Amino acid sequence: MRIFTASLATETNTFSPVPTDRSSFEAAFYAPPGQHPDTPTLCSSPIPILRRRGRAEGFEVVEGTACWAEPAGLIRQDAYESLRDEILSQLDAAMPVDAVVLGLHGAMVAQGYDDPEGDLLDRVRARVGPDVLVAAEFDPHSHLTERRVKALDLFAAFLEFPHTDFEERGEHVVDLALRTLRGEIRPVVSSYDCRMIDIFPTSREPMRGLVDRVRALQGTDRILSISLIHGFMAGDVPEMGSRVVVVSDDDRPAGDRLAAELGAELFAMRGRAAMPILELEPGMDAVAEAVQRAERRPVVVSDIWDNPGGGVAGDGTHLLRALLARGHRSIGVATIWDPVAVTFAHAAGVGASLRMRIGGKCSDASGEPIDADVVVQAIVEEGWQSFRNSRVTLGRAAVVRFAGTEVDVVLITSRTQTYEPDIFTNLGVDFAGKEILLVKSTNHFHAGFAPIAADILYIAAPSTYPTNPATTPYRKMLRPIWPRIEDPFA
Structure with missing residues (x-):
């Protein structure tokens, strides 16, 4: 068994005056192949986890570049493309592989690219073909696009905010990927659009109770994984907003039903989940x-x-x-x-x-x-x-x-x-x-x-973060979502 892994991540505030170039990644965190430390960063935990498990379980891991830039404004087009192509060339050199497992954030936006992660995943899928497993870990403050769902076989986001479980969820993604490769499970992804954007800290109710229930549901009735995508209100992209993801073991109807049920529960929390x-x-x-x-x-x-x-x-x-x-x-x-x-x-x-x-x-x-x-x-x-x-x-x-x-x-x-x-x-x-x-x-x-x-x-206090999505001057995010529309399902 041969697995390729890499990480390319940042969170883009499209309203921020602070630009992001390649040096932004190199200054914050940049690890060439094989040089990732044994401790993870927020979005690169699959790499050291796979390294450790590969040694213990006897499969081969090929590491690509891992990099992270502190959140800021739009990524320069050449910066994104150079890092993307660097990882893709490493994947080309590693072929053939049985799986690709990536550490991503999910809220990147670059000049000319509203969905860089979708672009990267499309190119990965085109290289490896339909039969190679492609998996990823995401931050919940991300934009879940249909393009990414189509390119991925399985994925999960952190459940906690603050993100104290990023390493635990990396282990979760890796474990599901290995079980899939061994023929133990057949993951199927279901998602539900909650048509809203809000703040959902898990350090308080009501989000605390929902996350605890989600954790209890995982591993029961053929439900492999559940992720609550909060969304990132500072990203002006077409598919910005909250979503629920359920990964089932070859049971799409059950996954669809649970995603809709949890999505309705999340929508019911609107306006009362945030901290005072x-x-x-x-x-x-x-x-x-x-x-x-x-x-x-x-x-x-x-x-x-x-x-x-x-x-x-x-x-x-x-x-x-x-x-x-x-x-x-x-x-x-x-x-x-x-x-x-x-x-x-x-x-x-x-x-x-x-x-x-x-x-x-x-x-x-x-x-x-x-x-x-x-x-x-x-x-x-x-x-x-x-x-x-x-x-x-x-x-x-x-x-x-x-x-x-x-x-x-x-x-x-x-x-x-x-x-x-x-x-x-x-x-x-x-x-x-x-x-x-x-x-x-x-x-x-x-x-x-x-x-x-x-x-x-x-x-x-005043800042360049857009704090009220009801009045934020979005140009690309034109879907009807709460709080811009009181009842986006009407």
Whole structure:
């Protein structure tokens, strides 16, 4: 048995002013064939899983390139095509193969390509023919197109948001692929269009209960796998929206029925699944109240829309400025993307005092820069944080403290959202001693920070993320979906 595996992934915010080129992939994560670390990235877990299982079970694995770019705006056409063709040429050299297993995201958009994953999968299928198994793992914040469904024999998405199960679901996809190759199962894919877009955190009800039920259904009554595709509202593509996928063991009627049943249940959650989100000024009152009543530190505040994981710059200053204006002087900030400020901090050195302009550089939505006297607390050539078993780069990084305060700001050059508290401790910041931790993340921070937080608040400040799909000026997404249409099934 011979299996080819590779990964090409990013999440594209088509409204973001931050472009994506090939160097964006090379700076975030790029592993040539055979050089993928034993620990996975968010979208490449099939590669180290297949490597490990191939050694243990005696089948051959041919590894192609694995790469990931931090979410941003449109991918340059030549960047996508060069990475796609690199992987396809590796597949050509590996032929003949019994299966192709890919790690994808599902929300890529490139210049000239509304559906790059569909384009890649079509080309893979054309090379291997109809009888070779083609499987993939996806992020649930993706666009499930009919083109992909036709090209794939089986696939699954992470179930959790935050995506704490990306490695578990990679193992799930690999296991289904191996069982298929051994003739134990015959996967058939069913999907259901929920005609909606919303936010579905699994860290709270009602989504928590639905995901738990989905997990219990898998492996019963010939149901092999279930995935809940949340969709990605910042991607202006024709098939943007929420869907349900059921993979059955050669039982399409049962798969279709279950997909429709779960899809109706997901649709019924519309408008009530998201975490409570406070507007900026009322949010400041809520933060002050949370700090006052907290029996321990810290209170965690999510700058929910200035989240690099959603493709924005992550250099917004609105929320930090508002906290400072309210007199808060014990804050840990993770992070502000500001390569210029990082360069100045490195040039000045640890312990240096200087006047620094921070953030507010990418667009007018970022807010005005903050000018402050700072003391450089730490500088590193390659900062990092954890996300489960994955290691996420911060690039060249620094920590600066606003003079006369306990406000420590983590400055980074490789845009990334905040995942785990070690983003602070790796740089010498005592997060447990802060009144407030200000993090730029929608919900992926929750699993790491909930155990140490006195309280968690989500606050909406201006950014380049489209937060209201009812009024977002989509040009390509023209299907009737909720909340643009109250009853899209009418």
